[in-house]
Amino acid sequence: MPRDGTITRNRILDSALELAMSKGLAAASLDQVIAGAGITKGAFFYHFKSKNELALELVKRFARQDHDLFVDATARVESLSRDPLQQVLLLCGLTAEMFKDSPDNPGCLIASYCYQEDLWSEDARRACETQFREWGDWIEGKLKQAAKAHPPAVPADLHELAEMFQAIFEGAFVLARTYNDPAIIARQVHAYRDLIEALFKGTPRPARRKAKSRK
Amino acid sequence: MPRDGTITRNRILDSALELAMSKGLAAASLDQVIAGAGITKGAFFYHFKSKNELALELVKRFARQDHDLFVDATARVESLSRDPLQQVLLLCGLTAEMFKDSPDNPGCLIASYCYQEDLWSEDARRACETQFREWGDWIEGKLKQAAKAHPPAVPADLHELAEMFQAIFEGAFVLARTYNDPAIIARQVHAYRDLIEALFKGTPRPARRKAKSRK
DNA sequence: CATGTTATACCAACTAGTCGGTATAAATAA
DNA sequence: TTATTTATACCGACTAGTTGGTATAACATG
Numbered sequence: 001m002p003r004d005g006t007i008t009r010n011r012i013l014d015s016a017l018e019l020a021m022s023k024g025l026a027a028a029s030l031d032q033v034i035a036g037a038g039i040t041k042g043a044f045f046y047h048f049k050s051k052n053e054l055a056l057e058l059v060k061r062f063a064r065q066d067h068d069l070f071v072d073a074t075a076r077v078e079s080l081s082r083d084p085l086q087q088v089l090l091l092c093g094l095t096a097e098m099f100k101d102s103p104d105n106p107g108c109l110i111a112s113y114c115y116q117e118d119l120w121s122e123d124a125r126r127a128c129e130t131q132f133r134e135w136g137d138w139i140e141g142k143l144k145q146a147a148k149a150h151p152p153a154v155p156a157d158l159h160e161l162a163e164m165f166q167a168i169f170e171g172a173f174v175l176a177r178t179y180n181d182p183a184i185i186a187r188q189v190h191a192y193r194d195l196i197e198a199l200f201k202g203t204p205r206p207a208r209r210k211a212k213s214r215k
Numbered sequence: 216m217p218r219d220g221t222i223t224r225n226r227i228l229d230s231a232l233e234l235a236m237s238k239g240l241a242a243a244s245l246d247q248v249i250a251g252a253g254i255t256k257g258a259f260f261y262h263f264k265s266k267n268e269l270a271l272e273l274v275k276r277f278a279r280q281d282h283d284l285f286v287d288a289t290a291r292v293e294s295l296s297r298d299p300l301q302q303v304l305l306l307c308g309l310t311a312e313m314f315k316d317s318p319d320n321p322g323c324l325i326a327s328y329c330y331q332e333d334l335w336s337e338d339a340r341r342a343c344e345t346q347f348r349e350w351g352d353w354i355e356g357k358l359k360q361a362a363k364a365h366p367p368a369v370p371a372d373l374h375e376l377a378e379m380f381q382a383i384f385e386g387a388f389v390l391a392r393t394y395n396d397p398a399i400i401a402r403q404v405h406a407y408r409d410l411i412e413a414l415f416k417g418t419p420r421p422a423r424r425k426a427k428s429r430k
Numbered sequence: 431c432a433t434g435t436t437a438t439a440c441c442a443a444c445t446a447g448t449c450g451g452t453a454t455a456a457a458t459a460a
Numbered sequence: 461t462t463a464t465t466t467a468t469a470c471c472g473a474c475t476a477g478t479t480g481g482t483a484t485a486a487c488a489t490g
Contacts, residue, residue, distance in 0.1 A: 005469055024331040027241035030446060041447085042471045051446065107330060114392035115327040116239040128393050154413035160406035167386030167403050174385040175378065177329035178343045188382050191375035195410055198369035202417065223435080245480060256481085258436050266480065 009047045011037040016058050021107045025055055026116040055119040062109045063131045070134050085146035085200050088139055092165075092193035096186040106182055107173050136162050146200060153202040161196070168192050224262045226252040231273050236322045240270055241331040270334040277324045278346045285349050300361035300415050303354055307408035310384075311401040321397055322388050351377050361415060368417040376411070383407050 015036030019028035030051055034044050048054040077090040099106060110128045113119045140162035147158060172188040175181075230251030234243035245266055249259050263269040292305040314321060325343045328334045355377035362373060387403040390396075 008469075021330075022332050024239055024241050024333075026239050027331055027333055029444075031444080040471050041473095042449090042451095043469075045447070046469060046471095049447095108389075110393060111326065111389045112330040114389055115236075115322060115330060116242055117237050118239075118242055120392075125393065125395065129395075132390070132393055152413075153417060156409060156413065157406060160402055161410075163390065163399070164383065164403060164406055167390055167399075168379060168382045169386060170389040171382030171384060171386030174323070174326045174329055175347070175382055177335075178325060178340065178347055180340065180344075184378070184382075187375055188379060191372060191379055194369075194371060195376075195414070198367075198371065199410070199413060202368060219435095244478075246478080255437050257438075257484095260481070261435060264481095 005047065008037070008039060008043055011039065012044060012047060012054070013058055013061055016054055017062075017109065020058065020109055020112055021105070024112055024116055025058070026118045052119070052121070055113075056121060056124055059109060059113060059119075059124045060127055063127045066131050067134065070131075070138070074138055083146070084142040084149075085196075088142045088146070089193055089197055091139070092189055092196070095169075096189040096193070099182070099185040099189070102182055102185075106176060106185060108170055111170050111173060132166055136166060139165055143196075150200065152199045154199065156199060161199075165192060223252070223254055223258055226254065227259060227262060227269070228273055228276055231269055232277075232324065235273065235324055235327055236320070239327055239331055240273070241333045267334070267336070270328075271336055271339050274324060274328060274334075274339045275342055278342045281346050282349065285346075285353070289353055298361070299357040299364075300411075303357045303361070304408055304412055306354070307380075307404055307411070311404040311408070314397070314400040314404070317397055317400070321391060321400060323385055326385050326388060347381055351381060354380055358411075365415065367414045369414065371414060376414075380407060 012033065016025060016028070016033050018036060019025060019032055030041070030044060033054070034041060037044075048057065073091060073094055074087075077087045077094065080090055081087055110132075113124060113128070140159055143158040143162060168188050168191075169185075172185040175188070176184045227248065231240060231243070231248050233251060234240060234247055245256070245259060248269070249256060252259075263272065288306060288309055289302075292302045292309065295305055296302055325347075328339060328343070355374055358373040358377055383403050383406075384400075387400040390403070391399045
């Protein structure tokens with residue numbers, strides 16, 4: 001067998017991801033992708049038959065990685081607590097933690113794609129939808145279990161509430177970039193966590209440490 | 216005065232906005248902007264000295280329009296109720312209403328820009344930040360007034376809570392595009408409204424009409 | 431006429447994608 | 461062992477078309 005092509009392939013995808021997060025993949029030229037990957041045009045078109053195929057493969061890889069993250073994170077919180085509400089709260093905490101002190105400018109590939117419809121094929125859209133639903137369904141299920149055991153003081157639509165997790169997440173990326181303050185992401189996820197807790201417990205809990213950096 | 220150039224200018228901006236919402240302004244060519252506006256290159260470069268200037272002017276116009284909307288909406292809710300909490304809840308209702316039965320694929324110019332940094336000049340960023348803060352500050356102020364009069368059952372960071380309005384909003388656009396279901400926007404804003412109400416009132420209220428369309 | 435507005439023709443740089451060819455390395459065979 | 465084959469992986473010059481931007485002339489209107 002010749003040398004391993006998957007290395008080159010991943011270098012191309014990595015380069016494309018970086019460009020997608022900054023200038024947007026639609027606006028990035030293949031020459032830039034190629035330069036970033038440190039390869040040549042020939043190599044690129046050996047691995048991908050077009051720029052659109054690159055876009056699709058990139059989002060598919062993203063969805064796979066996100067799925068792995070989901071499996072890992074849910075397994076962890078389910079092993080940390082048996083209480084479904086606690087599991088949701090822990091998941092929020094875990095997620096917020098991931099974005100605390102994140103050095104680079106965070107963002108979401110899906111959000112970037114859905115404002116650049118050249119990249120937004122039906123295949124890509126469906127892959128993203130599936131991935132979103134995976135998280136949403138899990139949270140919704142847990143919230144419903146929690147509600148069965150101990151109904152919240154105020155009725156709430158648990159489907160919408162679960163959906164809100166992703167909404168806040170995606171929105172926080174936009175805010176972080178607009179305010180130029182990545183800390184917003186962890187802050188908003190935390191705020192969501194607190195709202196859920198308040199809704200289900202309805203009683204004050206030990207005061208949370210105040211967020212320090214609020215320029 | 217010779218004939219009115221502001222008409223052409225606005226046609227250009229309208230065309231650019233439409234392209235920005237679909238394929239992204241960075242990926243859109245000037246020829247497409249020009250074709251959409253039904254004019255020629257000469258006319259374009261008479262009104263804008265470059266594509267980047269177009270991008271900046273477009274986002275500035277967006278911010279102006281959003282500011283007008285803010286002034287109008289807050290004035291309306293402040294005339295409808297004297298209770299700050301009610302005002303916030305009404306504002307959410309008003310906002311959700313705006314996106315109910317929205318025919319075209321909704322989206323936010325700011326979100327699109329912040330994933331395409333060719334367009335994301337510091338000037339543009341600051342204009343967007345200012346506009347975001349206008350809404351956030353107003354909501355935060357109202358929530359603090361409301362909390363003073365009748366503190367929520369559970370302590371909550373009202374700054375984060377106000378910030379969450381925009382986060383949910385921006386996130387809902389992404390979800391709407393990913394799920395291909397514009398109804399999500401009104402739904403999420405409504406869910407936010409309900410959370411705020413639950414937090415401050417803490418008692419059940421007349422059951423809301425169930426959302427009907429949930430494919 | 432003078433000023434503001436629009437059209438046509440054009441350019442150099444860049445675009446996605448092609449193509450003939452080369453390098454690598456394992457498998458086969460003498 | 462060594463020569464040959466085979467398939468994968470990669471290179472870089474090339475093309476046809478597009479890009480943002482310019483030059484210049486024509487048109488409209490007061």
